[in-house]
Amino acid sequence: xxxxxxxxxxxxxxxxxxxxxxxxxxxxxxxxxxxxxxxxxxxxxxxxxxxxxxxxxxxxxxxxxxxxxxxxxxxxxxxxxxxxxxxxxxxxxxxxxxxxxxxxxxxxxxxxxxxxxxxxxxxxxxx
Amino acid sequence: xxxxxxxxxxxxxxxxxxxxxxxxxxxxxxxxxxxxxxxxxxxxxxxxxxxxxxxxxxxxxxxxxxxxxxxxxxxxxxxxxxxxxxxxxxxxxxxxxxxxxxxxxxxxxxxxxxxxxxxxxxxxxxxxxxxxxxx
Numbered sequence: 524x525x526x527x528x529x530x531x532x533x534x535x536x537x538x539x540x541x542x543x544x545x546x547x548x549x550x551x552x553x554x555x556x557x558x559x560x561x562x563x564x565x566x567x568x569x570x571x572x573x574x575x576x577x578x579x580x581x582x583x584x585x586x587x588x589x590x591x592x593x594x595x596x597x598x599x600x601x602x603x604x605x606x607x608x609x610x611x612x613x614x615x616x617x618x619x620x621x622x623x624x625x626x627x628x629x630x631x632x633x634x635x636x637x638x639x640x641x642x643x644x645x646x647x648x649x650x
Numbered sequence: 651x652x653x654x655x656x657x658x659x660x661x662x663x664x665x666x667x668x669x670x671x672x673x674x675x676x677x678x679x680x681x682x683x684x685x686x687x688x689x690x691x692x693x694x695x696x697x698x699x700x701x702x703x704x705x706x707x708x709x710x711x712x713x714x715x716x717x718x719x720x721x722x723x724x725x726x727x728x729x730x731x732x733x734x735x736x737x738x739x740x741x742x743x744x745x746x747x748x749x750x751x752x753x754x755x756x757x758x759x760x761x762x763x764x765x766x767x768x769x770x771x772x773x774x775x776x777x778x779x780x781x782x783x784x785x
Binding site for chain 1: 728
């Protein structure tokens with residue numbers, strides 16, 4: 524699948540675990556990128572086109588909500604899809620993220636099939 | 651990893667010398683404290699990475715694993731308390747120096763120990779502030 528995915532999570536172990544699931548959904552390994560917080564994610568977006576960001580919310584330096592806000596303020600990155608993957612379930616925060624145009628939400632812990640389904644749905648891929 | 655609830659002895663609890671803590675706040679607030687043995691964390695990290703436990707030797711892996719476990723447990727607690735979309739918020743999980751359950755506990759805390767194939771996991775939930783509605 525010719526799509527680039529960026530996994531943004533402050534836990535290296537979780538990034539690796541999510542990466543495995545992303546590979547299961549048909550994304551090639553060299554198209555999967557990683558960042559440890561929102562600021563690092565913005566740096567990645569400066570160097571490579573990303574189709575889908577899998578975004579944790581509670582992270583040091585720059586959290587997921589701030590990242591989404593910065594991303595949506597950039598017209599040149601308007602086509603980047605964002606799926607939140609987080610333990611955070613705060614109603615107000617999730618509402619703000621929906622207003623920012625976040626394309627999906629998955630509560631951790633999750634089943635790998637659920638993430639695969641979300642990725643396929645957001646990227647418009649038939650299984 | 652198979653596990654069963656146990657009544658952990660003080661010696662067993664002392665062996666669970668890796669500790670992480672996470673706070674939550676909202677209609678009520680509290681903390682989740684996770685203590686585990688190094689062996690449990692190796693197994694957890696290996697499960698997450700899909701490798702054998704003896705392939706996980708990095709200490710940072712163990713710290714990352716216990717932080718993420720605290721995060722996942724706290725996420726489940728706030729869903730139990732407030733549902734899928736609530737007004738609860740989570741803090742960032744922190745690895746801390748080992749605290750004994752007795753020192754960390756309070757009358758408003760609940761603790762549970764699991765024997766996971768010979769390794770110990772201990773989780774303590776401490777409610778630090780109840781909302782008027784909850785009370």
